[in-house]
Amino acid sequence: MFLHALKRWYKIKSSGGSEEIRRHMSQVDNLLKKELPMDTVNVDINPSDKPACKYLQSAADNGLKHETRYIVTHLQKFTSILHWQYGYGKLPEDMKENYAYSEILGPRGLIKSSDIAVGIVLLAPAAFYHYHEHPDLTESYLNLSGYFSQNDQAVYPPESIVLNKPGKSHKITNDSSQPLLLAYIWTGSKEAISESRMVFD
Template sequence: MVGMARALSRVSAQLSWEYGYEKVPKTLARKYAYCEVLGPRGPVRAERLVLGFVLFAPRTTYPQHSHKEIEESYISVAGDWSENDTAVHAPGSLILNRPEHEHRITTADLDPCLLAYAWIGPEDRLSAPGMKLSSTRKARMQQGI
């Protein structure tokens, strides 16, 4: 993972970091950024595969969400994080999320977290992936769900 982090630092000026989708919760707006390296919108073009990086600030919770028709995997490059509060993942960890699988990411208290991600799916989905944020626990409880 140290080699991957070093390689990323060498090309970082060529990457375009983005800070959100159409609707981003205020608590998340300036606490993460992502860049697509390979894919429909990346500097290296591909139609059915997206490779990129996502960077989270310490104490960040990326809300519960899922991706329609997109399979997503993460490899930890730096920092500790948890998915759905099931375990703490350190650099070198690999996580696979099947399409429609709801998941939430929480980062550690002190250090930022850098993840490499890969998405596979239909070309039209990868061109405009979006995401479905799940309703909050409070809203689900009020609805009796």
């Protein structure tokens, strides 16, 4: 139901007047519509934690205070089976204690897909997510809990959607008072989704 809740958000919420964001939200809605219902669970993935996972409960509790709570509520139902990882490139040393992500839908996710990738990113308070990019992929973040800045351009509260075009280098700085929980979505060609990776600058 987490993916259903996420699909609903991208279907009905405002794009803030941005035509590019509106097109992306519509594309996500259509791609998730094709994937639902889904029954191809990747049984080869085993649950695993990273140090940052100690902040997951606090981030989820904070997320229940906002309109995104119906997404967070569904996420909480299966956090015990998530496979947390760092990424596909060399991870900066200072991120190992403060960052983790888990792919839920996608080529490496709990549910297999080659058309779209969906997951969550968790950052500790005051964490710095180094400059990185996703070649050939369009990415959006939906803020489920916490306050963050991307490229020092704005402060994004819960319920915000941030769009990153293919190859756009971006960094995230997190507020020092609470952890950050983001849903991320990657769209692109089947080849790009299948070979999806993070490249740190």
